[in-house]
């Protein structure tokens with residue numbers, strides 16, 4: 562039995578209500594799903610061991626998915642995100658090891674177990690990773706679990722990566738996943754606020770990955786300015802953000818895809834490609850459709 566099959570079997574036995582979502586995610590592209598799931602789960606097994614990974618990954622995924630559903634329901638009722646302060650989110654979430662463990666392992670699994678995130682994973686793989694330049698120096702901002710950057714390093718033996726995250730838990734988990742994937746020697750993870758990266762050398766990155774941070778900030782323009790500053794002329798970034806999609810630590814409420822596009826264009830980035838996706842199922846008669854958007858950006862020469 563493959564790890565992907567073991568995951569499906571574990572969910573069917575312990576969380577049967579989540580099985581339909583997994584089937585929807587696999588249906589996006591069954592062959593690709595088997596490959597992506599196997600890759601992510603092999604890293605999880607490297608961290609948790611052959612007997613522990615199924616329970617750890619699935620329990621975290623179920624907790625995280627339920628939290629997201631509850632946040633979206635509160636957002637529907639209130640008409641705005643529940644958090645407005647980075648300091649409060651940092652105190653309640655990013656600095657709390659127990660909270661972050663479930664959160665980050667849960668997010669890690671959504672990359673292929675939520676159908677719309679599976680679509681985003683293929684966009685990242687086929688439209689961004691496949692086009693990295695030679696021997697790329699990659700900066701990953703807010704790696705969280707680190708899966709995106711580790712994927713890049715696994716695909717490209719000539720790549721190296723610097724990751725920066727505000728959470729000690731993210732640094733620990735991303736480091737453990739990079740080690741499990743056998744790419745730890747080419748990755749460094751440093752505790753740092755993404756908004757302080759303006760002090761990094763200008764035009765020093767061949768590629769930037771920044772997935773699902775922008776909606777966690779009070780001023781997303783500062784982040785995009787930092788990404789533009791880091792990229793070499795002509796270099797590309799992968800940016801992902803949430804649109805009318807609530808989470809306990811989402812602060813900046815993007816309502817339209819065009820807002821993400823405009824903020825990037827305003828900071829000297831060309832928007833080369835975009836993909837906006839949403840879950841197969843959502844609250845009936847919802848006023849907010851939760852979307853995840855990926856953008857491939859290029860620093861203008």
Ligand SMILES: C[S@@+](CC[C@H](N)C(=O)[O-])C[C@H]1O[C@@H](n2cnc3c(N)ncnc32)[C@H](O)[C@@H]1O
Nearest residue numbers: 655668703704705726727728731754755772773
């Ligand atoms: C939703 S997770 C994203 C993880 C991963 N990049 C992904 O796409 O699945 C958000 C991450 O942003 C980090 N973060 C939040 N605010 C930050 C800031 N100001 N600077 C750096 N990292 C931050 C959190 O610690 C967490 O690891």
